Amino acid sequence: MTQNVYKHHDHHSCVDSALNKARRLCEESGQRLTPVRQRVLEMVWANHKPVGAYDLLPKLAEEGFNSAPPTVYRALDFLLDLGLIHRISSLNAFIGCNHPGEAHPSCFFVCRECGRAQELDSRLMGSLASKAEEELGIKVEQQMTELMGLCPICQKEAS
């Protein structure tokens, strides 16, 4: 676990680090981190809450970007392909990836109260996949895990 979003931290450095990694990955793969793409990535990293595509549209509009659905979906797809963000299927929402560039399953806990999502160590998912591959003869290409519940902060507030 490289960080804990439910603890106080210098969030500016989260965003900063995400942008640096993005720039590096783009360069390495010969892709372009265009203004929309970078801005969408920053918006996804605005906090640690998964954000919906349609939440981004008005924000892009405010900043003078084109803001039709294809624009934001293209940017999101680009970022997904590069592994810079993950998609939280159960929420139809997107969240920044903590360690882009290292192939790994999407594995998150999301607090049902505050909405903040914590990326989890996904190594156990690897075991699950291997076991299933062995027992069933399947070939696993992708995997995702989503946990829901209460974060420490919202547990306290509930009592």
Added chain:
Amino acid sequence: MTQNVYKHHDHHSCVDSALNKARRLCEESGQRLTPVRQRVLEMVWANHKPVGAYDLLPKLAEEGFNSAPPTVYRALDFLLDLGLIHRISSLNAFIGCNHPGEAHPSCFFVCRECGRAQELDSRLMGSLASKAEEELGIKVEQQMTELMGLCPICQKEAS
């Protein structure tokens, strides 16, 4: 692993067993397995492929049931609440549960070629949740895992 959907099996007995379990669970919990609900459950169990809500609508219509979206979503929600089916979020689709009545995370492998889904032993997911609870102080209430790839049959056909 109680069964392997990628191997030949008497599918009639899958459906039969699912219906029996459904009737038992409904009785135990004082809920009613009404005609639409039962029919939707049967349709979900028609094969081992996750089925979308909107795929069910015309089938219900054919049989003279009302077939507006709320009808099918209500039936699906009922079956989800009782743990008789699971939702595959990455597909917006629904699939029968192999062991309803026993609380457990949703844990599936889905073949990207043939679409057939295999429910997996979810005990490893329990470890993941416990570990996360311990390390982060979170409280996990729900979890789901979805694997994608190629089943044994589709691997063969690909070569």
Added chain:
DNA sequence: AAACTTTAGGTTATAATATAACAATATTGT
């Protein structure tokens, strides 16, 4: 630099999935 190719973005329309809100009916408990 001009011509060409490739990649990205703009635009309009529409598809696919899901829910809100309220009325009508059926079932259960008294």
Added chain:
DNA sequence: ACAATATTGTTATATTATAACCTAAAGTTT
């Protein structure tokens, strides 16, 4: 039979996502 509750019917609409086609920008080759 009556009231209370649960279920279903119905209409409308919200939310999420993609298709298709066109324009513009950036990179490549000559």
